[in-house]
Amino acid sequence: MISFFFEVLIGGLLSGVMYSLVALGFVLIYKASGVFNFAQGSLVFFAALTFVGLTEHGLSFGVALVATLAVMIVLGLLIERLVLRPLVNQPQISLFMATIGLSFFIEGLAQLLWGANVRGLELGIQDEPIKWLSDVAGINVSKFDLVAAGIAAVLVAGLGLFFSRTRIGRALRAVADDHQAALAVGIPLQQIWGIVWAVAGFVALVAGMLWGARNGVQFALTFVALKALPVLILGGFESIPGAIVGGLIIGATEKLAEVFLGPYVGGGIEGWFPYVLALLFLLVRPEGLFGEKIIRRI
Amino acid sequence: MLYREAGQFKSTYAADAAILPIRQDRIGLALILVVAFVVIPLTATPYLFSAILIPCLILALAALGLNILTGYAGQLSLGTAAFMAVGAFASYNFVLRMPGIPLLLAFAGGGVMAAAVGILFGLPSLRIRGFYLAVATLAAQFFILWFLTKVGWVTNYNSSGVITAQPMVIAGFAFDSPQEKYLLVLSIVTLMALAAKNMTRANIGRQWMAIRDMDVAAEVIGIRPVRAKLLAFAVSSFYCGVAGALYAYAYLGTVEPEAYSLDLSFRILFMIIIGGIGTILGAFLGSAFIVVMPIVLTIVVHFLDDTLHLNVASSVASNLELMVFGGLIIFFLIVEPHGLARIWQITKEKLRLWPFPH
Numbered sequence: 001m002i003s004f005f006f007e008v009l010i011g012g013l014l015s016g017v018m019y020s021l022v023a024l025g026f027v028l029i030y031k032a033s034g035v036f037n038f039a040q041g042s043l044v045f046f047a048a049l050t051f052v053g054l055t056e057h058g059l060s061f062g063v064a065l066v067a068t069l070a071v072m073i074v075l076g077l078l079i080e081r082l083v084l085r086p087l088v089n090q091p092q093i094s095l096f097m098a099t100i101g102l103s104f105f106i107e108g109l110a111q112l113l114w115g116a117n118v119r120g121l122e123l124g125i126q127d128e129p130i131k132w133l134s135d136v137a138g139i140n141v142s143k144f145d146l147v148a149a150g151i152a153a154v155l156v157a158g159l160g161l162f163f164s165r166t167r168i169g170r171a172l173r174a175v176a177d178d179h180q181a182a183l184a185v186g187i188p189l190q191q192i193w194g195i196v197w198a199v200a201g202f203v204a205l206v207a208g209m210l211w212g213a214r215n216g217v218q219f220a221l222t223f224v225a226l227k228a229l230p231v232l233i234l235g236g237f238e239s240i241p242g243a244i245v246g247g248l249i250i251g252a253t254e255k256l257a258e259v260f261l262g263p264y265v266g267g268g269i270e271g272w273f274p275y276v277l278a279l280l281f282l283l284v285r286p287e288g289l290f291g292e293k294i295i296r297r298i
Numbered sequence: 299m300l301y302r303e304a305g306q307f308k309s310t311y312a313a314d315a316a317i318l319p320i321r322q323d324r325i326g327l328a329l330i331l332v333v334a335f336v337v338i339p340l341t342a343t344p345y346l347f348s349a350i351l352i353p354c355l356i357l358a359l360a361a362l363g364l365n366i367l368t369g370y371a372g373q374l375s376l377g378t379a380a381f382m383a384v385g386a387f388a389s390y391n392f393v394l395r396m397p398g399i400p401l402l403l404a405f406a407g408g409g410v411m412a413a414a415v416g417i418l419f420g421l422p423s424l425r426i427r428g429f430y431l432a433v434a435t436l437a438a439q440f441f442i443l444w445f446l447t448k449v450g451w452v453t454n455y456n457s458s459g460v461i462t463a464q465p466m467v468i469a470g471f472a473f474d475s476p477q478e479k480y481l482l483v484l485s486i487v488t489l490m491a492l493a494a495k496n497m498t499r500a501n502i503g504r505q506w507m508a509i510r511d512m513d514v515a516a517e518v519i520g521i522r523p524v525r526a527k528l529l530a531f532a533v534s535s536f537y538c539g540v541a542g543a544l545y546a547y548a549y550l551g552t553v554e555p556e557a558y559s560l561d562l563s564f565r566i567l568f569m570i571i572i573g574g575i576g577t578i579l580g581a582f583l584g585s586a587f588i589v590v591m592p593i594v595l596t597i598v599v600h601f602l603d604d605t606l607h608l609n610v611a612s613s614v615a616s617n618l619e620l621m622v623f624g625g626l627i628i629f630f631l632i633v634e635p636h637g638l639a640r641i642w643q644i645t646k647e648k649l650r651l652w653p654f655p656h
Contacts, residue, residue, distance in 0.1 A: 036429045086632040092428070093374060095569045098631045101565055104624030112617040226560075229433045237429065266448040274438035279422055282434060286426045 016251020041225025363537025385539025421629025576637025
């Protein structure tokens, strides 16, 4: 019984890492430009579909990866240039609506280019339990999940270094802190926004490949974004560590609730449980775990 | 020349506080009402009624509800469709379990149930704001739909979780044909739009707007935020609930909880953004736009297909529609961020001076 509990817990934590990966894309853009980018899920879908489509056309794994990365970066830059720049200074809700419109557009474009069939994505990692762990401790942990968690960790560490050690990273943080002050010290705002969108495209590619390999590349990938939202409110919109910790908490509690609580209420509670959890949490800490505490004045 | 208020003097306070202070506006609205109540029922085809006019009006009512909450009280909500679902399923159960209950009372009961649920999910708004609140309202969306699917009692233990709306009979008169349904929906929507207009002009509407613009300042001048916010949630959900009941009874007939998905919530949000946030007119313009646009797109694609012999596959066509829909929304937001209602306002200003430039 106890080993089953740990198995569920570890499975939940590992799938939580996957949520964090998607949430990361949201946080990057929200931090830098205050835009709540609902299209992140569609970007994930678009990236996975483009990668699969390219490999189907005979490109090797590496070439397809580089090509998809290039496509995602161009797409990010285009979004910044064509959608967000004309909407600068509009109320946040307008920007949010624009990203919902954008998500429709990207979903349509992706399926127009590559078709709507469900495809498999092979990364060469087996989705099977690690043998010695199940032998020794009696706990089944998927090798794939572990690798995915590792990739996520590398990505987060890389982004962390990028933000704290490089010139562009520091400029990004300055922009996130205060647009006007950043402009005043000579940081090119639009260029920074372009970079952020390109990075978000890259994160979407990584998330898309992992999720695609897990669940197949299909339209349902766009709903991954809906899974990432409670992670965001739990962790705070502006915080990268928040996205990680929030993802772990959501992933673990969601799986535990589904397995141990679900049977009593008819199952299927995975869909709303994270939201209610995040909601209850918000009542205690309205700015999330790591969100910035805003002091309001008249 | 035609649209000018010069020479129209007001000599009473009542005249000064009229909803439409300008005579031309009154005539215009009267004309619209005559067309809506008399001309359209006599001339329109059943297809027009059931595919465009009825959904247009019902969704306008829901948009009106969301506009009260988001446009006037400033609380962003993504759970509109769930509140509509509550209204629909509650009305169904009222009619089912209380034989002889007047239908309109059942609709109102559905609205009240939705309002109660709305207050419950509005409670977090006292602590959180902005996008945190928006995501929190998603909890309502997912939880309510799950509840309606899982609890057999609300669907009268139908094996597929579907309810079939009872025939609409009011005072012995059955509203069966699309025409009759249209008139019923139109009457309800007209009355509720009038009520909404008056609410937003009155004390409570000003409280909402004060809360929206700056809640701390509103509190300082003596507005109770708890009461104002929860009232906004209640009134908004009531409107959504009635709209949801009409959606089931007058439009779909047979409904499953999935009809009130997140997608519908988004569509209603689009309506108020494109129509004009914080305006009554905007709810109607936006609803017309969102309902009619996909139909026009389909017709255009089919027309091009037929004339140019492109042999567009239907999947390609539907993806193209999706892209155009998304693109148009972005386009509208960029060109007119204040919505269609603003365009009408600018037109009025221009008309007032026409034919002179200043």
